[in-house]
Amino acid sequence: MHELYFLKNRDNPESHTIEFYLGHGGYEALKKTLKQFAPKEVIEEVKKSGLRGRGGAGFPTGIKWGFVPQDNPNPKYLICNADESEPGTFKDRYIIEHEPHMMIEGIVLSSYAINCHQAYIYIRGEFVAGADILEKALAEARAKGFVGKNIFGSGYDLNINVHRGGGAYICGEETGLIESLEGKRGWPRLKPPFPAIVGLFNSPTIINNVETLANVPLIMERGADWYSKIGSNPKNAGPKLYCVSGHVNHPGLFEFPLGMNLKELIYEHAGGVYKAHQLKAVIPGGSSTPVLLPDEIDVAMDYDSLMSIGTMLGSAGAIVMDETTCMVDALYNLERFYAHESCGQCTPCREGTMWMVKLLSRLEHGEGTVDDVDLLKDVAGNIMGRTICPLGDAAAMPAKSFVQKFRDEFIEHTRQHRCPITKDKSIKGTDANA
Ligand SMILES: Cc1cc2nc3c(=O)[nH]c(=O)nc-3n(C[C@H](O)[C@H](O)[C@H](O)COP(=O)(O)O)c2cc1C
Ligand code: SF4
Numbered sequence: 001m002h003e004l005y006f007l008k009n010r011d012n013p014e015s016h017t018i019e020f021y022l023g024h025g026g027y028e029a030l031k032k033t034l035k036q037f038a039p040k041e042v043i044e045e046v047k048k049s050g051l052r053g054r055g056g057a058g059f060p061t062g063i064k065w066g067f068v069p070q071d072n073p074n075p076k077y078l079i080c081n082a083d084e085s086e087p088g089t090f091k092d093r094y095i096i097e098h099e100p101h102m103m104i105e106g107i108v109l110s111s112y113a114i115n116c117h118q119a120y121i122y123i124r125g126e127f128v129a130g131a132d133i134l135e136k137a138l139a140e141a142r143a144k145g146f147v148g149k150n151i152f153g154s155g156y157d158l159n160i161n162v163h164r165g166g167g168a169y170i171c172g173e174e175t176g177l178i179e180s181l182e183g184k185r186g187w188p189r190l191k192p193p194f195p196a197i198v199g200l201f202n203s204p205t206i207i208n209n210v211e212t213l214a215n216v217p218l219i220m221e222r223g224a225d226w227y228s229k230i231g232s233n234p235k236n237a238g239p240k241l242y243c244v245s246g247h248v249n250h251p252g253l254f255e256f257p258l259g260m261n262l263k264e265l266i267y268e269h270a271g272g273v274y275k276a277h278q279l280k281a282v283i284p285g286g287s288s289t290p291v292l293l294p295d296e297i298d299v300a301m302d303y304d305s306l307m308s309i310g311t312m313l314g315s316a317g318a319i320v321m322d323e324t325t326c327m328v329d330a331l332y333n334l335e336r337f338y339a340h341e342s343c344g345q346c347t348p349c350r351e352g353t354m355w356m357v358k359l360l361s362r363l364e365h366g367e368g369t370v371d372d373v374d375l376l377k378d379v380a381g382n383i384m385g386r387t388i389c390p391l392g393d394a395a396a397m398p399a400k401s402f403v404q405k406f407r408d409e410f411i412e413h414t415r416q417h418r419c420p421i422t423k424d425k426s427i428k429g430t431d432a433n434a
Pocket of ligand 2: 170187188341342343344345346347349350387388389390391392393
């Protein structure tokens with residue numbers, strides 16, 4: 001049985017309080033680190049641990065911190081990305097609501113590492129309860145002296161503010177988030193320069209996901225060597241939260257060492273496919289990641305294993321679809337989301353997502369042609385790699401993979417002039433969102 005780090009207190013309603021956290025060794029890693037480690041040594045330890053970003057791209061955390069130019073006279077900022085808007089993803093929300101002090105301790109340690117004295121938590125506006133819990137936890141941490149001036153008598157000062165977002169998916173993208181935090185519309189910036197060099201208020205800025213930062217106290221408490229042995233291998237290390245939703249008997253949040261087998265996750269831990277139906281498809285890492293067929297799911301849920309079969313770990317939000325799912329309708333649903341959330345700055349994303357929605361609407365309502373199926377793939381291909389931020393790719397990747405892996409089903413919609421799965425979509429307008 002593996003040890004739990006994030007979910008171990010899931011049944012305890014007091015886990016979010018500072019008394020509970022302190023009673024279970026909380027803030028000891030911070031106390032030890034501020035006494036024994038110089039900031040550079042914290043970066044080295046995190047590099048050695050193998051920790052990679054849990055927000056989607058899987059970039060090595062210590063390496064990112066090392067990019068911050070310490071000779072830049074501007075202040076350094078750290079932003080905790082708590083926007084969590086990827087469909088199928090609900091892991092950060094758990095940490096925010098149940099283990100806010102783990103996250104705050106991680107923020108203080110990470111800020112110390114990069115010589116930052118002002119950190120922000122950018123939280124999705126809809127997470128009202130979570131934001132309130134965080135504000136309360138921060139007040140508790142300030143009262144105990146774990147946040148504020150001269151933390152643990154070390155001379156190190158840090159202020160942390162919670163900023164509530166307006167509820168736009170694009171504000172989870174790091175540069176859109178920075179713009180939003182600066183009080184502007186959340187329009188992503190061209191990179192380079194990367195935020196570590198030019199970020200918030202034109203100053204060096206590190207942005208990390210909630211789960212990424214919540215791993216840091218573990219690393220500093222037990223050491224990089226210990227940490228790097230959890231998971232598939234040192235490049236895919238640490239504990240990991242996995243979200244499972246869709247057609248399973250027990251959807252929910254699970255914790256395993258990085259590299260949990262996807263098939264085992266679905267059939268043994270999430271209770272198998274709903275009503276003993278046949279499995280049709282799995283989106284492994286949140287809605288942006290390419291879909292997998294049933295014979296592809298015997299795979300380790302880590303960065304490199306999923307990459308090797310053409311998909312991604314992403315935000316580790318597995319969405320399970322059974323035989324009753326219409327793949328055209330499922331993609332239509334996803335693409336409506338992306339078209340709605342596109343910020344509109346770049347033509348391929350703004351126009352491409354809109355055209356994909358139109359084509360999918362036609363196909364799902366039995367009005368499409370075989371050419372439309374090819375055009376859909378074409379449009380997706382023309383978005384990829386041609387946009388300011390990765391939202392364009394995030395919209396295009398599912399479209400490409402759905403059409404490639406379920407082409408026959410797409411074609412069947414054109415032959416039968418209706419949806420062959422749900423059957424009642426032949427008349428335009430039966431779907432409220434059409
Ligand atoms: C459209 C879009 C939405 C994103 N939303 C989130 C989000 O809600 N939370 C998050 O941590 N990262 C999100 N990301 C990834 C961030 O841009 C960034 O890579 C991440 O916060 C870095 O943290 P990490 O290195 O700890 O993973 C999003 C990226 C894109 C393109
Ligand atoms: S890819 Fe889409 S969301 Fe990203 S900047 Fe361009 S238009 Fe905006």
